[in-house]
Amino acid sequence: xxxxxxxxxxxxxxxxxxxxxxxxxxxxxxxxxxxxxxxxxxxxxxxxxxxxxxxxxxxxxxxxxxxxxxxxxxxxxxxxxxxxxxxxxxxxxxxxxxxxxxxxxxxxxxxxxxxxxxxxxxxxxxxxxxxxxxxxxxxxxxxxxxxxxxxxxxxxxxxxxxxxxxxxxxxxxxxxxxxxxxxxxxxxxxxxxxxxxxxxxxxxxxxxxxxxxxxxxxxxxxxxxxxxxxxxxxxxxxxxxxxxxxxxxxxxxxxxxxxxxxxxxxx
Amino acid sequence: xxxxxxxxxxxxxxxxxxxxxxxxxxxxxxxxxxxxxxxxxxxxxxxxxxxxxxxxxxxxxxxxxxxxxxxxxxxxxxxxxxxxxxxxxxxxxxxxxxxxxxxxxxxxxxxxxxxxxxxxxxxxxxxxxxxxxxxxxxxxxxxxxxxxxxxxxxxxxxxxxxxxxxxxxxxxxxxxxxxxxxxxxxxxxxxxxxxxxxxxxxxxxxxxxxxx
Numbered sequence: 001x002x003x004x005x006x007x008x009x010x011x012x013x014x015x016x017x018x019x020x021x022x023x024x025x026x027x028x029x030x031x032x033x034x035x036x037x038x039x040x041x042x043x044x045x046x047x048x049x050x051x052x053x054x055x056x057x058x059x060x061x062x063x064x065x066x067x068x069x070x071x072x073x074x075x076x077x078x079x080x081x082x083x084x085x086x087x088x089x090x091x092x093x094x095x096x097x098x099x100x101x102x103x104x105x106x107x108x109x110x111x112x113x114x115x116x117x118x119x120x121x122x123x124x125x126x127x128x129x130x131x132x133x134x135x136x137x138x139x140x141x142x143x144x145x146x147x148x149x150x151x152x153x154x155x156x157x158x159x160x161x162x163x164x165x166x167x168x169x170x171x172x173x174x175x176x177x178x179x180x181x182x183x184x185x186x187x188x189x190x191x192x193x194x195x196x197x198x199x200x201x202x203x204x205x206x207x208x209x210x211x212x213x214x215x216x217x218x219x220x221x222x223x224x225x226x227x228x229x230x231x232x233x234x235x236x237x238x239x240x241x242x243x244x245x246x247x248x249x250x251x252x253x254x255x256x257x258x259x260x261x262x263x264x265x266x267x
Numbered sequence: 268x269x270x271x272x273x274x275x276x277x278x279x280x281x282x283x284x285x286x287x288x289x290x291x292x293x294x295x296x297x298x299x300x301x302x303x304x305x306x307x308x309x310x311x312x313x314x315x316x317x318x319x320x321x322x323x324x325x326x327x328x329x330x331x332x333x334x335x336x337x338x339x340x341x342x343x344x345x346x347x348x349x350x351x352x353x354x355x356x357x358x359x360x361x362x363x364x365x366x367x368x369x370x371x372x373x374x375x376x377x378x379x380x381x382x383x384x385x386x387x388x389x390x391x392x393x394x395x396x397x398x399x400x401x402x403x404x405x406x407x408x409x410x411x412x413x414x415x416x417x418x419x420x421x422x423x424x425x426x427x428x429x430x431x432x433x434x435x436x437x438x439x440x441x442x443x444x445x446x447x448x449x450x451x452x453x454x455x456x457x458x459x460x461x462x463x464x465x466x467x468x469x470x471x472x473x474x475x476x477x478x479x
Contacts (some may be wrong), residue, residue: 014425014456017470022403024323037337038311042302164301
């Protein structure tokens with residue numbers, strides 16, 4: 001212990017007595033108990049409802065029957081799980097979906113969202129709640145049209161990626177055979193993160209992202225379609241641009257209407 | 268596809284990796300704000316000792332700090348989504364802890380004014396030896412006389428070692444305000460410990476090597 005040498009205690013003495021006797025350490029069991037308590041609290045917390053919003057609802061309910069009724073209706077809405085139908089496909093008890101005909105399968109959700117699985121595509125509905133669903137694309141092509149609603153929260157798993165959606169239109173193609181992800185964004189914007197781009201890449205509407213073998217490329221969707229339609233063209237990918245790993249720089253890419261160049265980044 | 272009439276947005280985020288424990292702040296913050304329990308677990312492992320220490324050193328090592336610790340993490344997890352990409356987690360967690368502490372110090376002050384909470388006694392500090400317990404109870408009685416802002420400035424500077432700029436940032440105060448609070452607290456604590464016989468005796472014994 002190192003204390004001041006003068007007769008009167010100093011602030012250094014005050015520091016020493018606290019620093020040497022009051023720590024934040026607890027034993028492993030207590031540390032784990034605290035962690036489990038926190039995780040349990042998070043599980044029981046109503047998703048997406050901020051504390052402020054809950055206060056507003058409570059105050060409104062206390063003020064009168066009308067406000068109370070509104071709060072009740074709001075809560076009812078927020079607690080109703082989405083329902084869905086499957087057309088043109090088979091749905092197993094575990095939520096596994098695959099198309100049964102050449103036209104593919106269509107999932108239609110009660111909030112108006114739709115997922116079209118192309119013929120041969122396989123997917124699984126992992127979870128459904130009041131604000132969205134979690135869909136895992138196991139292989140193949142899916143076109144999603146997610147209704148833009150307040151607090152909408154949708155997730156699409158595609159290999160090592162997760163697509164978090166709040167309302168937009170995009171196509172996802174995931175090949176489990178060669179681990180290739182392709183995302184065509186028709187509306188809104190995307191931030192892509194994952195093994196090839198841990199810091200994230202921002203996409204804009206009209207752009208295509210492709211991730212394959214540690215390489216990630218971004219190109220204008222219109223340009224990509226033109227390339228795909230030409231049987232004679234098989235253009236090499238352009239030089240790497242590591243700056244694309246930075247979402248701020250990726251965001252600065254020109255929009256497709258300004259004819260942006262195709263770009264590829266290695267990660 | 269049916270075109271949406273409203274602005275829309277979608278995000279692609281990485282699945283939390285097994286190496287999340289080694290992830291940088293931005294990755295960890297993003298994973299935690301997306302509700303990944305593994306990221307929450309890593310956050311707890313990484314920051315709960317720091318937060319618990321701050322709570323104990325500022326309030327005194329009472330059992331109530333565990334409830335406040337939970338509150339700090341719940342608040343931090345709620346606010347993580349709005350954290351800028353470039354922000355570092357530690358200053359963010361410290362700032363959230365300071366806000367929780369500020370509220371608790373004000374409540375404690377009110378409890379003492381209403382006589383709902385008594386002064387510190389040496390038996391409150393069960394983990395230390397008798398002489399140290401006496402010194403700590405004297406010190407925390409002195410700290411109880413400070414207002415919340417001055418006490419926070421004092422504990423963050425002297426017990427946690429924050430620089431004055433870090434202190435100002437954590438307290439969401441200007442540099443000059445932080446300096447004023449710290450100077451006020453320093454003067455009061457210095458004067459009080461000098462007058463306190465128990466603390467003086469302990470400090471003298473410690474300087475002579477007699478303290479445990």
